Amino acid sequence: MRTSIIKNLCLILGDQLSDSLSSLNGLNPDTDLILMCEVWDETTYVKHHKKKIAFLLSAMRHFAENLKDNGYQVEYTTLDNPDNTGSFRGEVQRALQKYKVERIVVTHPGEYRVLEDLKTWAKDFAIPVEIKEDERFLCRSDTFKEWAKNRKQLRMEYFYREMRKKYSILMNGNDPLGGQWNYDTENRKPPKQGLNIPPPYLGEIDEITKEVLSLVSKRFQNHFGDLAPFYFAVTRRDALQVLAQFIEQRLNYFGDYQDAMIEGEPWMYHSHISFYLNCGLLLPIECAQAAEKAYHQGKVPLNAAEGFIRQIIGWREYVRGIYWLKMPDYAAENFLEAKRSLPDFYWTANTKMNCLHQCVTETKKNAYAHHIQRLMVLGNFALLAGVDPKQVNEWFLIVYADAYEWVEMPNVSGMILYADGGLLASKPYAAGGNYINKMSDYCKKCNYKVSNKTGAQACPFNYLYWDFLVRNRDKLESNPRIAMMYKTYDRMGADKQSAINNDSAGFFQRIEADEMV
Numbered sequence: 040m041r042t043s044i045i046k047n048l049c050l051i052l053g054d055q056l057s058d059s060l061s062s063l064n065g066l067n068p069d070t071d072l073i074l075m076c077e078v079w080d081e082t083t084y085v086k087h088h089k090k091k092i093a094f095l096l097s098a099m100r101h102f103a104e105n106l107k108d109n110g111y112q113v114e115y116t117t118l119d120n121p122d123n124t125g126s127f128r129g130e131v132q133r134a135l136q137k138y139k140v141e142r143i144v145v146t147h148p149g150e151y152r153v154l155e156d157l158k159t160w161a162k163d164f165a166i167p168v169e170i171k172e173d174e175r176f177l178c179r180s181d182t183f184k185e186w187a188k189n190r191k192q193l194r195m196e197y198f199y200r201e202m203r204k205k206y207s208i209l210m211n212g213n214d215p216l217g218g219q220w221n222y223d224t225e226n227r228k229p230p231k232q233g234l235n236i237p238p239p240y241l242g243e244i245d246e247i248t249k250e251v252l253s254l255v256s257k258r259f260q261n262h263f264g265d266l267a268p269f270y271f272a273v274t275r276r277d278a279l280q281v282l283a284q285f286i287e288q289r290l291n292y293f294g295d296y297q298d299a300m301i302e303g304e305p306w307m308y309h310s311h312i313s314f315y316l317n318c319g320l321l322l323p324i325e326c327a328q329a330a331e332k333a334y335h336q337g338k339v340p341l342n343a344a345e346g347f348i349r350q351i352i353g354w355r356e357y358v359r360g361i362y363w364l365k366m367p368d369y370a371a372e373n374f375l376e377a378k379r380s381l382p383d384f385y386w387t388a389n390t391k392m393n394c395l396h397q398c399v400t401e402t403k404k405n406a407y408a409h410h411i412q413r414l415m416v417l418g419n420f421a422l423l424a425g426v427d428p429k430q431v432n433e434w435f436l437i438v439y440a441d442a443y444e445w446v447e448m449p450n451v452s453g454m455i456l457y458a459d460g461g462l463l464a465s466k467p468y469a470a471g472g473n474y475i476n477k478m479s480d481y482c483k484k485c486n487y488k489v490s491n492k493t494g495a496q497a498c499p500f501n502y503l504y505w506d507f508l509v510r511n512r513d514k515l516e517s518n519p520r521i522a523m524m525y526k527t528y529d530r531m532g533a534d535k536q537s538a539i540n541n542d543s544a545g546f547f548q549r550i551e552a553d554e555m556v
């Protein structure tokens with residue numbers, strides 16, 4: 040230690056791995072100490088996918104090395120350190136016992152439960168605690184609250200336009216480049232044969248990652264997911280390479296095939312940067328600007344650049360705004376009163392429904408699935424089957440290496456389950472098998488027939504879609520975007536309605552009896 044008195048003890052959390060982090064700003068390497076800790080509480084508050092834990096611990100260790108190389112004093116507790124207390128609170132307390140600290144500084148955490156704990160430290164430890172704004176996000180949570188005030192509906196599209204103007208991205212003065220804000224009508228092409236999809240980034244495993252992989256394989260054996268092969272970038276330098284590779288090789292077709300799903304092609308033309316954005320190795324503004332630059336250089340069309348930028352400065356910031364606007368109540372929302380337990384095949388992939396089988400298998404292998412797999416296959420099924428939002432939230436938080444509650448929960452409770460009663464989505468994203476058949480090749484190899492609407496061979500999404508509408512009629516019928524479907528249902532013959540009812544009941548019975556469905 041260079042001085043016996045520590046002026047600032049700066050706690051850096053595992054998803055705060057950015058050189059530009061607000062808590063690092065103005066830190067004096069001679070008088071201040073950085074604390075980073077691998078803690079049991081964080082690795083097990085849900086039983087995260089093995090790859091997610093390995094990724095984050097390796098990225099944390101690399102980041103700490105980098106801080107030391109830059110002259111900072113860093114106290115780093117590894118998970119297997121015998122003195123490790125297992126929690127942020129315990130590790131801070133241990134540092135306070137070890138050093139004479141004047142003040143704690145930390146950047147606002149990403150999750151509500153961590154913030155609540157942090158807020159008690161000033162009193163409990165009798166020390167000033169400064170919680171600094173997380174300036175890596177493009178919209179502060181108080182700015183979002185201001186935007187949301189007095190609005191009946193919080194539509195992402197309007198928020199997104201504000202962000203485009205604020206950061207002057209793809210703008211021509213006050214107008215959007217090309218004359219439109221949104222080019223989604225040009226996107227969403229079905230998959231076609233013979234697409235030349237580039238291979239994903241394959242990172243190398245260095246000594247630090249090797250050690251972490253060995254630790255995770257020993258300590259987290261009973262967690263979901265495959266640890267090997269491990270290919271994530273774990274440093275900023277490598278994450279920048281993932282971004283560059285995306286811009287050069289995939290962005291061109293990002294818009295066109297954004298919603299397409301092909302068996303054996305988990306990565307498609309997506310960017311695979313959410314892992315790095317969410318832990319801080321990449322910054323949202325640099326990703327959006329890289330896409331904008333590629334457009335101006337004539338490397339990619341406007342629909343691709345705009346579509347990608349909208350996800351980053353629109354959706355990502357918007358869901359964070361919703362999270363901080365609505366927590367803690369958001370976690371308990373269950374507008375549709377869904378109660379079913381999560382079917383076991385979400386863990387085992389053991390289902391005859393090929394779409395779900397493929398998406399769970401890829402999730403288990405990669406700790407990744409792209410947006411439409413999450414939304415229209417895994418999410419859609421959970422919505423149609425009426426699975427309890429708490430269980431669905433927990434599953435999504437566990438299985439993806441990019442999952443933190445602030446981003447996972449609005450997507451699950453708001454976007455897929457309509458558990459917030461329509462705050463985030465104007466109608467439930469419910470769909471029958473036709474949508475999956477149009478946007479994927481999954482149905483070709485399925486045990487069920489997507490063209491059959493009822494009967495033993497029928498695609499379960501087909502009858503469950505109607506069963507979902509019928510079950511939730513009192514809550515959904517008044518929604519003008521859905522009312523038409525009730526009219527269609529009412530025009531069906533009694534035979535068809537009763538077949539839907541019987542097939543759905545039989546399907547649920549088989550799930551409950553642990554039969555393969």
Ligand code: FAD
Nearest residue numbers: 309310311312313350354355409410413414441442447450
């Ligand atoms: P791309 O398709 O290349 O998109 C680029 C970036 O845009 C992403 O990296 C991400 O940062 C951002 N983005 C896109 N859509 C969203 C969105 N709806 N919300 C927030 N950011 C978005 N994203 C997470 O980062 N963590 C999660 O835990 C998470 N859980 C999800 C759960 C469900 C049910 C659904 C429907 C979506 C979820 N998403 C989540 C959003 C989205 O699916 C992922 O961000 C995306 O699949 C990550 O892959 P990518 O980096 O290749 O994204």
Ligand code: DLZ
Nearest residue numbers: 052053054076077078081082148149150
């Ligand atoms: C997700 C995660 C995991 C698995 N492990 C750690 C850890 O050991 N130490 C740490 O600082 N952070 C970890 N994280 C990320 C935290 O859960 C995250 O920082 C909080 O949820 C706040 O967003």
Ligand code: SF4
Nearest residue numbers: 392394472482485498
């Ligand atoms: Fe999924 Fe139905 Fe297609 Fe099978 S037929 S892959 S269950 S959508």
